[in-house]
Amino acid sequence: MSAQKLDLSLYGVLVAAGILVPLLAPAFTSQMAILWLMVLMAVTWDMTGGQMGYNSLGNIAFFGIGMYASAVVQIGIVYDVAEYTAAFGAIKVDFTVEQYWTGLLLGIGFGGVVATVFALIIGPFMLGLRGPYFAIGTLGLAVAVAELVSGWSYVGGGSGISMPVFPGEAASGSQVFYVLLFVLAILAHVVIRAIYKTRFGLAINAIRDDEDKAEAMGIHTTRYKVTAWMVPAFFMGMAGAVFGNMSGFIEPLEVAFPTATFGIFMVAMALLGGKGTVWGPVLGAILFHIVKEVTWTHLLGWQWVALGAIIIINIVYFQQGILGWAQDRWPSLFGVTVDEKTTRTGQAEAAK
């Protein structure tokens, strides 16, 4: 089908950009790494927020939980975590190259798993809330988790943890983290797109449109809702683990649980591109990141005003986002058509 071809060529463009830009313009590598992180955030947020209609403002909690889980694992396989954090970075642990890589890979996996389990435990309670209550509840959740971590001395509390140092040159380190975020973002999109094509996609769309009806039709709504939060949690947890290592130092408020920046950006990006569409969040993330970086460079001092203005215009005048608007404007391109045949067998209703 042509839709499939279009998707394939879009993946081709993304992969080509992901490989070529850091090769041709190495100065942009860290910018691009953040871009992939934002793509991942917007795409995964959209599963719960766009496709299922549960606007979570707390997905950043999974990011931070994954980050801390990986830190504990990476340090824990070599050293006692409590002693390490109690010394506030005074202890320099030399990780062998092998220990570093084992720890990193284990940490990323563990970050994803811990965040997913967290979503599984908290999901049935949080997802009982609907509409604005869910949004506020999840925002509260993210803030609460950040506060709890700040007060937990085992993981260093508010003063954070120094992550293991990358063995080798700093430049090759940033390339490694770039590749990890790039692969994760593409993987997240491929997996999520595949999931939407199954019964799961239809079920969460049904929950978005009318949850009471879905229940009355016998759909296992809780099961679907919690899973639609666990999938984003898994990817957010892994992304958090990578981002923590990329930052080198993690602490609760700015790095692990940036509720007011990334926590809001992921929602804004999905809304900008068109929530509930497969490619909208990707488009939104790319545009948003470009605008963010351009205003940071050329409108310093006004960058927050510019981003705020985009969000306001988006929400007041343009709620369906770019792809949502295109879908309303040219419905037939998106498969919304009247079939000329009136019956399955194809006989046009000529007689009557």
Added chain:
Amino acid sequence: MSGSLIEVRGVSKSFGGVVANKEVSIDVAEGGITGLIGPNGSGKTTLFNSIVGYHPIDEGSIKFKGQEISRLRVPDIARLGLLRTFQQTRIYSKMDCMKNMLISVSHRDEGLGSMFGSMHDRETEAFAEELLEFVGLYQKRFLIAGELSFGQQKLLEFAMALMNRPKVLLLDEPTAGINPTLINGLIDRLKRANEQFGITLFVIEHNMRVIMNLADRISCLAHGELLATGTPDEVQNDPRVVEAYLGAH
């Protein structure tokens, strides 16, 4: 007709001081079409809501195939094969008709794995198309359901209910808001659903012509109490029913 599929016994339900149902007992015969009539506010929809588990009942018992269901939750009851449509038509308004149909399959024996099962097996799609053709919406199957007219949405909701292959279908005013020409077609389809698919129907209806044509037994509620039960002729000629409808209190 072999016995009762749904047995409602002495069901009472009140909201604060308002008694919506008082000791109502109704049987829905297997394979038949049972009608439920009564003036506005007589507690018909409340009774439907009680049966499908939308709210707990105060007293009484509701049995489906001999199993007590008055304490089960809505989706659990739906998965037993007892389905309802809504008075205010409810469809998945942002999905196209075909997707509305595909997600309406029965979720009776669904394990965790089937959450990610494919929705595109030919058999399911063919059945969905067949039902859409049955209600006359085949042409519009790729249109967004929310953009259909009200009457068409009602037909779609009916087709979605059939897609689920229920044992019993509780229809809350299936003809409300549908134009008179279409009503005849709908009666015909309801009867065919009953005969061809073997679905027991339990119908709330205000349109007397429709319900007298359709049902083989009718119960009448007034002020939350069961007034009369019988064949359409008996109910039609019952002075208490006439009085309740004409409001000669």
